[in-house]
Each structure stands twice: as C-alpha cells, then as structure tokens.
Amino acid sequence: MYTQALDxxxxxxxxxxxxxxxxxxxxxxxxxxDAGGYIEAxxxxxxxxxxxxxxxxxxxxxxxxxxxxxxxxxxxxxxxxKRKAILLAKVQDEGGHGxxxxxxxxxxxxxxxxxxxxxxxxxxxxxxxxxxxxxxxADIGVVGWLVDGAAIMNQIPLCKCSYGPYARAMVRICKExxxxxxxxxxxxxxxxxxxxxxxxxxxDAVNRWWWPSIMMFGPHDKDSVHSGQSARWGIKRISNDDxxxxxxxxxxxxxxxxxxxxxxxxxxxxxERGHYDFGAIDWDEFWNVVNGHGQGNVDRLAARVKAWEDxxxxxxxxxxxxxxxxxxxxxxx
Amino acid sequence: xxxxxxxLWEVFVRSRNGxxxxxxxxxxxxxxxxxxxxxxDVYTRRQEGVSIWVVEASNIVASDPDAKPELFDPxxxxxxxxxTFYQLPDEVNHM
Numbered sequence: 385m386y387t388q389a390l391d392x393x394x395x396x397x398x399x400x401x402x403x404x405x406x407x408x409x410x411x412x413x414x415x416x417x418d419a420g421g422y423i424e425a426x427x428x429x430x431x432x433x434x435x436x437x438x439x440x441x442x443x444x445x446x447x448x449x450x451x452x453x454x455x456x457x458x459x460x461x462x463x464x465x466k467r468k469a470i471l472l473a474k475v476q477d478e479g480g481h482g483x484x485x486x487x488x489x490x491x492x493x494x495x496x497x498x499x500x501x502x503x504x505x506x507x508x509x510x511x512x513x514x515x516x517x518x519x520x521x522a523d524i525g526v527v528g529w530l531v532d533g534a535a536i537m538n539q540i541p542l543c544k545c546s547y548g549p550y551a552r553a554m555v556r557i558c559k560e561x562x563x564x565x566x567x568x569x570x571x572x573x574x575x576x577x578x579x580x581x582x583x584x585x586x587x588d589a590v591n592r593w594w595w596p597s598i599m600m601f602g603p604h605d606k607d608s609v610h611s612g613q614s615a616r617w618g619i620k621r622i623s624n625d626d627x628x629x630x631x632x633x634x635x636x637x638x639x640x641x642x643x644x645x646x647x648x649x650x651x652x653x654x655x656e657r658g659h660y661d662f663g664a665i666d667w668d669e670f671w672n673v674v675n676g677h678g679q680g681n682v683d684r685l686a687a688r689v690k691a692w693e694d695x696x697x698x699x700x701x702x703x704x705x706x707x708x709x710x711x712x713x714x715x716x717x
Numbered sequence: 718x719x720x721x722x723x724x725l726w727e728v729f730v731r732s733r734n735g736x737x738x739x740x741x742x743x744x745x746x747x748x749x750x751x752x753x754x755x756x757x758d759v760y761t762r763r764q765e766g767v768s769i770w771v772v773e774a775s776n777i778v779a780s781d782p783d784a785k786p787e788l789f790d791p792x793x794x795x796x797x798x799x800x801t802f803y804q805l806p807d808e809v810n811h812m
Binding site: 424426427428473476477480483484487490495496497553556560699700702703705706709 | 721725
C-alpha cells in the first residue's frame with residue numbers, strides 16, 4: 385500500500401528523501417514515535433527500523449501464503465458443500481492477507497520478486513505452525529479456533545503499529561480473521577454433536593495443536609532478541625508472554641464450552657494471579673521446527689516453489705501480451 | 718535477478734454511491750484490465766465497494782514529505798479561514 389514507485393519531482397541534495405543517518409532526523413523520528421504518531425512510506429526512518437519492518441512484514445506475508453497449504457489440502461474433502469464454500473473463502477482470505485502485507489513491505493523499498501525469492505530460497509522464515517500436518521477434518525476446525533485465534537491475539541496490537549502502511553493492512557486483516565476463528569469453532573461444535581468417533585477426532589486434534597499454538601507467541605520475554613527495540617519503535621506493543629497468557633485465559637474457557645480438554649496436566653486457575661497457570665513449553669521442539677526439521681518444512685516449501693515455477697509461463701505471457709498490445713497502439717497512433 | 722515483475726497499480730474503491738473513491742492498497746498486474754480484476758478479488762471480497770479505480774503507480778505524482786513545512790504550514794496561522802474565528806452576538810451566533 386502506498387507504493388514505493390510514487391514519482392516525487394524536484395529531488396535535489398537538500399530536498400529529496402533523506403537517505404542518510406543524521407541526529408536531527410533521528411530526533412524528529414523519535415519525537416514522532418513518542419507522540420504515538422505514524423511513520424509513512426516516504427518519511428525518513430532509521431535503517432534498522434526499515435530492516436526490522438521488512439523482515440517482520442515479509443515473514444508475516446510468507447506465513448499467510450504458506451498457511452494456505454495445510455488448509456487447501458482439505459478443500460476437495462470438505463464434508464458438505466457449505467463447509468467447502470467456507471473453507472474456500474477462508475483460504476482465499478489468507479491469500480489476500482499475504483498480498484496486503486507484501487504490498488506494505490514493498491513500500492519500504494524492496495520488490496515483490498526479492499521478497500518471494502527470499503521465501504523460495506529459504507532465506508526468509510514463515511510461521512512454524514504451518515509445518516505441522518492437518519491429519520483429519522477436525523484439524524481444519526482447530527486451526528481456525530487455535531491457530532487463527534493465536535494469530536488474532538498477536539495481530540490486534542499491530543493495528544496500532546507505528547508504520548502506517550503495516551498498521552492499515554493489519555486493520556483489514558483483523559476484521560477478516562474473526563470469521564476464520566469463528567468458523568473453526570463452529571465446525572468443532574458441529575463435530576462435538578456427532579458420533580463418539582467425531583468427538584475423539586476433535587480431542588485428538590486439540591492435543592496435537594495446543595502446544596504449537598501457544599508457541600506461536602514466540603520465546604519468553606527474557607529470551608526474545610528483538611522485543612526491546614521493537615517496543616521502543618512502537619512496532620510491538622504487548623510482550624510475547626502477556627499475549628500468550630491472554631490467549632490461554634480466553635481459550636481455556638472456550639474449551640469448556642466445546643467439551644474438550646487441553647493436553648497440559650499443569651493447566652489450572654490461579655486465584656492469586658487471576659490467570660491460568662500452564663506447564664513448561666518444549667522450546668527444543670519449537671527451535672527444531674523453526675530451524676527446518678518439522679514434519680512439513682520440506683513439503684511446504686517444495687509445494688510453494690512448484691506453484692511459483694508452474695505459474696511462470698502465465699506471468700510471462702501476460703506481460704508479453706500487454707507489450708504487444710502497447711506496441712500495436714503505438715503504431716496505430 | 719532479471720526483473721519480470723508485473724507493474725504496480727494503486728487501487729481506489731468507492732464503498733457506496735455518494736462517497737469518494739478512497740485509496741485502499743496496491744496490486745501487481747500486467748495490464749489495466751487484469752489490475753481491475755485482481756483489485757476486485759483482493760479488496761472487495763465482502764462487498765466493500767461498488768466501483769474501483771486502478772492507476773499505474775508510476776503515473777502518480779506525490780508531494781515530497783520533506784516539503785511538508787513549506788507546503789502545509791502556511792495554512793496554520795490563517796485561522797480566519799474557519800467560521801469559528803468569528804464571534805458573533807449570541808442572538809445570531811448559530812449563523
């Protein structure tokens with residue numbers, strides 16, 4: 385959004401976009417952040433702020449795009465036409481979210497091709513959660529309820545992030561995510577009213593997705609490398625642990641209504657804290673998946689690269705078609 | 718890397734008749750016709766619009782953010798351009 389290609393006339397040494405690091409610009413930038421203001425695409429920003437945003441927004445975009453794969457897997461096997469239409473709409477939304485975010489990242493002076501190249505060559509990361517397989521139809525419900533639920537918790541504070549184009553993309557995304565979470569929960573409610581086998585299927589899916597979902601909030605605050613600086617810049621408004629706690633508190637109540645339990649014997653209400661306590665997270669598993677050794681890492685990336693390469697001839701043909709049309713028009717004129 | 722990227726287009730959507738078109742994002746597309754189609758798929762999946770404009774981004778000319786003071790500050794001290802500047806007698810102050 386708000387293109388990087390806008391033509392700004394009359395650029396000269398003292399008038400063009402400020403590219404250099406300069407204490408006066410820095411002070412102006414800090415003041416804007418402190419006042420809760422927004423930074424827009426062409427405003428001066430510290431190089432480290434720009435780089436952090438490119439990394440974060442593009443990882444976020446990649447996650448949306450790769451996130452289409454585990455669910456797309458079930459479109460042809462949805463149990464009813466209604467569920468199929470819902471799932472199609474949801475997967476289309478994920479694609480849309482990826483596109484809003486790529487456009488936001490591009491305002492920071494990186495091209496779409498560079499961003500995609502980083503994903504396809506494995507240089508850029510995407511959310512590890514999508515490296516887990518979706519084994520049964522109940523997984524589709526649990527992904528909506530827990531995975532999208534965790535994503536919403538993470539994303540709502542980003543609607544007020546200091547970088548305008550990112551914040552605006554997030555507002556749009558959050559509005560749509562709510563549908564994703566609710567349709568997932570609705571799917572599970574329906575299954576819980578079904579046969580004992582269906583109820584078991586839901587519990588099994590919850591058992592497999594619970595821990596990965598609460599890992600989505602990232603490392604504990606004390607181990608989180610980027611958190612301090614990102615908070616200073618107004619990119620991150622609430623800490624990983626606070627968001628995780630908020631998610632656990634909200635979700636445990638929803639599990640009761642659904643009639644499932646979480647696979648954590650240490651999960652219990654702590655009257656004193658006014659929150660649920662929960663067991664220790666297996667961070668070895670988390671880092672193992674982040675570093676490429678999850679169940680689905682290889683397949684996900686291979687599917688993504690194949691889709692991109694198989695579509696290359698279409699992209700090239702469309703460009704060539706337009707080039708010829710423009711040439712014909714030029715000749716006729 | 719050889720640049721084979723589709724050009725960038727800015728998307729403006731009128732949410733309903735009676736309102737202005739408003740910028741809502743960008744898309745990549747090879748030509749105007751496809752830019753409209755892509756914009757429709759990306760930005761109006763929930764009846765957000767009744768009309769779409771797409772403009773190739775390279776055709777937009779923008780003001781320089783560093784020129785903000787000289788462009789916009791001069792309006793700051795012209796408070797007499799606002800109706801509230803004029804304090805009229807109570808009997809007619811709803812004017």
